[in-house]
Amino acid sequence: xxxxxxxxxxxxxxxxxxxxxxxxxxxxxxxxxxxxxxxxxxxxxxxxxxxxxxxxxxxxxxxxxxxxxxxxxxxxxxxxxxxxxxxxxxxxxxxxxxxxxxxxxxxxxxxxxxxxxxxxxxxxxxxxxxxxxxxxxxxxxxxxxxxxxxxxxxxxxxxxxxxxxxxxxxxxxxxxxxxxxxxxxxxxxxxxxxxxxxxxxxxxxxxxxxxxxxxxxxxxxxxxxxxxxxxxxxxxxxxxxxxxxxxxxxxxxxxxxxxxxxxxxxxxxxxxxxxxxxxxxxxxxxxxxxxxxxxxxxxxxxxxxxxxxxxxxxxxxxxxxxxxxxxxxxxxxxxxxxxxxxxxxxxxxxxxxxxxxxxxxxxxxxxxxxxxxxxxxxxxxxxxxxxxxxxxxxxxxxxxxxxxxxxxxxxxxxxxxxxxxxxxxxxxxxxxxxxxxxxxxxxxxxxxxxxxxxxxxxxxxxxxxxxxxxxxxxxxxxxxxxxxxxxxxxxxxxxxxxxxxxxxxxxxxxxxxxxxxxxxxxxxxxxxxxxxxxxxxxxxxxxxxxxxxxxxxxxxxxxxxxxxxxxxxxxxxxxxxxxxxxxxxxxxxxxxxxxxxxxxxxxxxxxxxxxxxxxxxxxxxxxxxxxxxxxxxxxxxxxxxxxxxxxxxxxxxxxxxxxxxxxxxxxxxxxxxxxxxxxxxxxxxxxxxxxxxxxxxxxxxxxxxxxxxxxxxxxxxxxxxxxxxxxxxxxxxxxxxxxxxxxxxxxxxxxxxxxxxxxxxxxxxxxxxxxxxxxxxxxxxxxxxxxxxx
Numbered sequence: 010x011x012x013x014x015x016x017x018x019x020x021x022x023x024x025x026x027x028x029x030x031x032x033x034x035x036x037x038x039x040x041x042x043x044x045x046x047x048x049x050x051x052x053x054x055x056x057x058x059x060x061x062x063x064x065x066x067x068x069x070x071x072x073x074x075x076x077x078x079x080x081x082x083x084x085x086x087x088x089x090x091x092x093x094x095x096x097x098x099x100x101x102x103x104x105x106x107x108x109x110x111x112x113x114x115x116x117x118x119x120x121x122x123x124x125x126x127x128x129x130x131x132x133x134x135x136x137x138x139x140x141x142x143x144x145x146x147x148x149x150x151x152x153x154x155x156x157x158x159x160x161x162x163x164x165x166x167x168x169x170x171x172x173x174x175x176x177x178x179x180x181x182x183x184x185x186x187x188x189x190x191x192x193x194x195x196x197x198x199x200x201x202x203x204x205x206x207x208x209x210x211x212x213x214x215x216x217x218x219x220x221x222x223x224x225x226x227x228x229x230x231x232x233x234x235x236x237x238x239x240x241x242x243x244x245x246x247x248x249x250x251x252x253x254x255x256x257x258x259x260x261x262x263x264x265x266x267x268x269x270x271x272x273x274x275x276x277x278x279x280x281x282x283x284x285x286x287x288x289x290x291x292x293x294x295x296x297x298x299x300x301x302x303x304x305x306x307x308x309x310x311x312x313x314x315x316x317x318x319x320x321x322x323x324x325x326x327x328x329x330x331x332x333x334x335x336x337x338x339x340x341x342x343x344x345x346x347x348x349x350x351x352x353x354x355x356x357x358x359x360x361x362x363x364x365x366x367x368x369x370x371x372x373x374x375x376x377x378x379x380x381x382x383x384x385x386x387x388x389x390x391x392x393x394x395x396x397x398x399x400x401x402x403x404x405x406x407x408x409x410x411x412x413x414x415x416x417x418x419x420x421x422x423x424x425x426x427x428x429x430x431x432x433x434x435x436x437x438x439x440x441x442x443x444x445x446x447x448x449x450x451x452x453x454x455x456x457x458x459x460x461x462x463x464x465x466x467x468x469x470x471x472x473x474x475x476x477x478x479x480x481x482x483x484x485x486x487x488x489x490x491x492x493x494x495x496x497x498x499x500x501x502x503x504x505x506x507x508x509x510x511x512x513x514x515x516x517x518x519x520x521x522x523x524x525x526x527x528x529x530x531x532x533x534x535x536x537x538x539x540x541x542x543x544x545x546x547x548x549x550x551x552x553x554x555x556x557x558x559x560x561x562x563x564x565x566x567x568x569x570x571x572x573x574x575x576x577x578x579x580x581x582x583x584x585x586x587x588x589x590x591x592x593x594x595x596x597x598x599x600x601x602x603x604x605x606x607x608x609x610x611x612x613x614x615x616x617x618x619x620x621x622x623x624x625x626x627x628x629x630x631x632x633x634x635x636x637x638x639x640x641x642x643x644x645x646x647x648x649x650x651x652x653x654x655x656x657x658x659x660x661x662x663x664x665x666x667x668x669x670x671x672x673x674x675x676x677x678x679x680x681x682x683x684x685x686x687x688x689x690x691x692x693x694x695x696x697x698x699x700x701x702x703x704x705x706x707x708x709x710x711x712x713x714x715x716x717x718x719x720x721x722x723x724x725x726x727x728x729x730x731x732x733x734x735x736x737x738x739x740x741x742x743x744x745x746x747x748x749x750x751x752x753x754x755x756x757x758x759x760x761x762x763x764x765x766x767x768x769x770x771x772x773x774x775x776x777x778x779x780x781x782x783x784x785x786x787x788x789x790x791x792x793x794x795x796x797x798x799x
Contacts, residue, residue, distance in 0.1 A: 031151055033761060034079035039796040040148065044140035045071055049797040055790030056780050057758035057766030058320045066325035067137040070339050072797055073323050074141025078165070081336035081760040082146070083154040084315050085169075086162040087695055088337055091277060092116045092172035094379070099158050100696060101382040110273035112377045113391050113398055115419065116179070120172035123423035127171075128447075131427050135167045138339035144797075153761065154696060157703070171426055173337045178418035178425075180279045180310070181355045182451030184480070184533060185414065187281075188363050189267045190630065191482045192259045197626050203481070205647055206622050207532045208636040210518045214537035215544060217454060217512065217519045218466065222504040259365070259483060263409035266401045267363075278311040278695065278733075287354035287736075288539060288562070288720060290547065291456040291464045293510030298552040299745035302458035305558050306343055306352025307736035309722045314692045314709050315760035315767075318342075318738045320752060322784055323433075330433040331784055332752065333738045340429040343740065345750065345782070349435045349459045350742040354514045356452040358472045359479075359529035360417040364396040364486035365410045372399065372411075396486055413486060417471040417495075418450040425449045428469070438463055438505060445469040446498050454514040458744050466512045467503040468519055471495045472528055479530045496526050511547060515539035515720075536635045538568040538718040546720075555749065558741050563777040564720040569634050570599035570611055576641040577614065580660040587664050589679055601716040601723075603685030610682070612716055612725050613671050617663035619727070621647045631727050634717055685712030687730040688723065692756050692771070709756060709768045713775055739774075740782060748788065751779035 036053055049063040049072045059076045063069035078085060090096050094111030096104035127135070142165040155162060187207065194202045259267075274280060289306035297303050310317055322331040323341060332344015343352055366372075377389040392399040394413040401412035424447040431444025441457055445467050452470030457463070473480075473492040484490040502520050504512065516535035519528055546561045547553065578595060582588040590610050597607035619631045621640065625647060632647075640647050641656050648656035675682045693699075694707035713732050715723030723732045740752040755774050759766040773779070781788040 033764060034076075034145075034150060035148065036795055037793040039798050041798050042075070042141075042144040043799075044137070044144060045797055045799045047799060050794055051076055051797065052786070052789070052792050052794045054788075054792055056320075056769060057764075058322065058780070058789075060322040060784065060786075060789065061324060063325045066328040067133065069323050069325035069328055070134045071137045071141035071144075073321060073334065073339060074138035074165075075145040075797065076321070077319060077334070077336040078142045078145035079148075079150070080758055080764075081315055081319060082150075082162065083152040084760050085142070085165075085337045087154075088173045088176070089169045092120065092169075092176055094377070097379055097381040097387075099160050099382060102384050105379065105381060105387060106269070107273045107277055108379045109389060110270045112379065112389055113270070113400055113402070114179075114414070115391070115398055116175040117168070117172050119175050119419045119423070120168050122421040123171050123175075123426070124168050126422045126424050128424075128427050131430050132167070134339050134430060135170050135426070138170060139165050139167050153763070157697075170337055170339055171423075173335065174425060175418055176279065177335075178451040179274070180451075181453075182357065182360055182416075182418060184357075184359045184529065185361045185363070185416075186271055187532065188361070188481065188483055189264060189271065192267075192363075193264055193626055193628060193630075195482065196258060196261075196264070202625075203532070205640065205645060206626070206630065206632060206636060208633070208639050209531035210534045211537060211635070215513070215517060215540045216521050217468075217514045217517060217540075218502055218504055218507075218521075220521050220523045222507045222512075223502065223520065223524065259412070260409045263401050263412060266409070267412060270400055278313065288513075288515045288543060288722075289352035289354045289454065289456045290511065290513040290543060291352075291458050291466070292547065292553055292558070293464045293506070294462045294744075295510040296547075296553055297745075298554050299743070301460070301462055301743070301745035302350075302464050303553060303555060303558050303744065304345075304350045304352055304456055304458040304464075304742045305562060305740065306354070306456070307562055307739040308343065308353065309735055310737040311734055312690055312692045312732065312737060312755050314694045314698070314707055314756060314762075316692065316737060316754050316756035318754050319758060320754055320780070324784070328433055329784075331782060332740060333754070338426075338429070340426070341433050342429060343738065344752075345742050345747055346433060346435070347460075347747065349432075349437070349441060349457070350744060350747070350750075351432055351435075351441070351458075352456045352740065352742075353453040355516055356454050356468050356470065356519060357516060357529065357533055357535075358452050358470070359481075359527075359533055360450060360452065360470070360472060362396075362415045362473075362480050362490075362492075363483040364394070364413045364415060364490075365483055366394050366396070366399070366413055366486040370394050370411070370486060394486060412483065415492075417473070420471075423449045437461075438465055441465075442467060442503075454519070456512055456514065458742065460744050460747070462744070463506055464510070464512065465503070465505040466507075466514075468501050468528075469498065470501075472501070472526070475527065479527060481530045481532065496528075500526065502528075511544070513540055513543050513547070515543060536569075536633060536718055538634075539720050539722070542566070542568050542720050555741050555743050555751065559751070559777065559779065561720060562736070562739055562741070565601045565715045565723075567599040567601055567608075567611070567716055567719050569615075569716075569718045570597070572638055573611070573615070573634070573641075574599075576638070576656075577611075577660065580664055581657060583661045583665050586668055586679070587661070590664065590668060593679070601684060601719055602714050603683065603688070603712045605684045606680065606682050608684040608716060609671065609675075609687060610667070612684075612688070612730070613667040614664055615717060616725070616727055617667045617670075618659070621659060624651050684714070688713060688716075688725055689731060690723075690735070690755075690771075690775070691726075691731040691733050692768075693733075706762050709771055711771065711775055736774075739779065741779070742782070748781075748783040748785045750782035752782040753779045 287308040318333040330341040396413040396415040427447035448469035457465040517540040601608040697703040715721040
């Protein structure tokens with residue numbers, strides 16, 4: 010028996026060693042590859058971050074493609090299969106609904122139309138990147154996922170480097186989901202219900218730019234003098250929401266068909282969630298100890314295994330960029346070069362509209378064949394109107410109106426890749442804004458700083474101009490509600506060297522009412538809690554340093570609790586257990602640490618309150634905290650349950666429901682209900698995250714602090730309390746000495762779960778630690794160097 014056990018252990022150890030050897034990337038020595046003009050060194054530091062040094066930019070980008078495939082082959086192939094709508098080929102029928110959604114929207118078709126529009130320089134760099142990816146693929150290392158699923162990935166194509174950007178545009182842009190919800194709300198509650206279920210941005214809440222910070226043409230159009238208080242500005246009349254005509258009220262079957270796309274997208278991690286979007290800010294030298302700017306960014310996206318971002322340092326003859334790249338894209342997306350630093354957060358303007366097409370609207374159609382592993386092929390007919398794809402055909406096309414999607418990211422001529430590659434080369438504000446002229450989607454808040462001391466902000470992208478309607482609800486496709494072009498680049502929100510030396514963005518409203526264009530309706534923006542907290546902390550800290558800025562990024566104090574405190578503590582307890590919970594909350598300071606019991610109580614209670622509109626709408630709607638707060642403060646009608654009761658009764662009932670839920674999860678002793686027992690990061694694998702036999706190997710979880718709308722965003726997922734979204738990457742750039750800058754990812758560089766760097770950044774990320782964002786070898790720790798030879 011002992012001998013058999015030894016044999017089994019030896020066999021298991023041998024299999025593990027074989028898998029590690031055949032799937033692990035070569036990280037030292039040299040390898041001969043086709044397509045480079047001279048030797049290229051790839052020096053990975055102590056955390057697996059590659060520092061690429063090449064004689065030409067093309068060779069440097071080639072090497073970036075090479076290391077991306079070495080470390081993230083499965084992620085790259087999975088992402089392009091998502092864009093192509095070809096998941097069913099390798100995952101089987103379970104992925105069929107996702108493929109239907111992806112083929113109907115036509116993400117890869119849009120990427121194919123974008124590629125020819127790119128500049129010659131961009132296409133040359135993309136070709137070099139593609140050659141590097143395929144050279145790495147030819148080395149014969151096979152990611153574990155390919156072995157488990159039993160297929161060999163196809164060679165990389167240039168279009169594959171554009172296609173994932175289309176999915177990012179979906180993840181971060183438009184208001185399709187809000188229009189679907191709005192159609193449901195109007196159908197059940199009338200148009201007055203929109204502001205109840207999705208609260209407008211509060212009057213007096215912070216905007217990214219104030220009236221006196223709007224510069225250039227945008228400012229001159231407002232008629233506002235620099236330094237004028239926005240409350241005194243005369244604002245031009247903006248389009249008002251159009252009352253939904255009866256002929257555009259969507260029947261329930263059509264709404265369900267539209268929701269089927271949302272459900273498919275959610276299974277891919279592409280979903281609108283409260284608090285998703287990011288923070289970034291730039292601080293002028295007048296506010297820092299060094300006298301030079303500091304720039305910070307932390308994009309809040311899905312937390313996956315492997316992580317979305319890949320840290321890299323890429324240097325050729327002119328290209329000298331370091332920061333966060335995305336495997337599959339040949340550029341540093343967020344980061345710095347020798348002179349300029351930039352960060353991004355989501356603007357979220359309204360760039361999508363649903364059109365209800367008349368019966369006589371001309372349509373075209375195309376046939377899509379979806380291959381399904383182990384099953385028969387599925388044929389899908391996709392119809393399109395002049396506005397875009399008909400997305401209501403999923404089960405409702407024959408019984409209800411045909412609803413088309415118009416979206417900037419599906420239109421031809423998308424040159425966003427030109428913009429990102431151009432940013433890598435920018436040496437000053439003129440270069441920076443020149444690159445952003447090419448930006449299409451998804452519109453982002455770009456903050457800027459340079460070594461000369463300049464700071465700035467720009468919100469580029471194609472934003473439609475609407476006349477007489479605001480885009481918040483589906484409209485008729487009869488030609489009466491068409492876009493009137495896009496906001497000119499010069500008139501998009503921007504500022505250079507603002508007088509107060511500070512620009513803060515947290516997905517909050519971008520501009521005050523004096524701005525002459527509508528970026529979206531007042532329900533488009535994130536709640537103002539993060540923006541207010543960041544501004545308060547930075548303004549109170551005196552002359553700022555990099556550690557000061559790091560502390561702000563890591564702040565977990567909830568201003569949401571500060572607003573909810575009085576309504577919640579005024580609740581009439583329905584039991585001794587409820588009185589005990591209220592006593593726990595009484596002295597709480599709102600800091601959502603892993604050891605906090607009040608944080609658990611508050612988030613669980615808020616989760617119950619966010620369901621208050623479900624009985625009215627008959628859906629699984631989750632209201633944001635601001636909408637809930639407005640109902641509680643005004644004793645709103647949504648507090649009633651099936652028409653009975655008020656907000657005080659709702660508070661009593663939901664507190665008991667939250668306590669029942671927590672007791673079922675954590676036991677009867679309330680003193681042990683610490684936040685970290687429930688609130689854990691879920692960096693799960695996209696394909697195997699829910700496969701019990703494999704999840705233990707690919708998923709990564711640990712207790713995390715933060716909550717709903719804290720600066721360190723860690724919103725508990727509704728119903729599970731897991732953190733599925735958050736700061737997927739953090740950077741703080743010091744323009745006084747760029748090599749003193751820092752960055753960190755949410756998990757690790759290596760996509761191979763057996764690799765040394767699969768999750769070595771996660772403990773540092775949770776603890777609020779950073780890695781050196783340095784191009785100086787002295788800061789890299791223990792290294793290994795691979796040379797690519799022609």
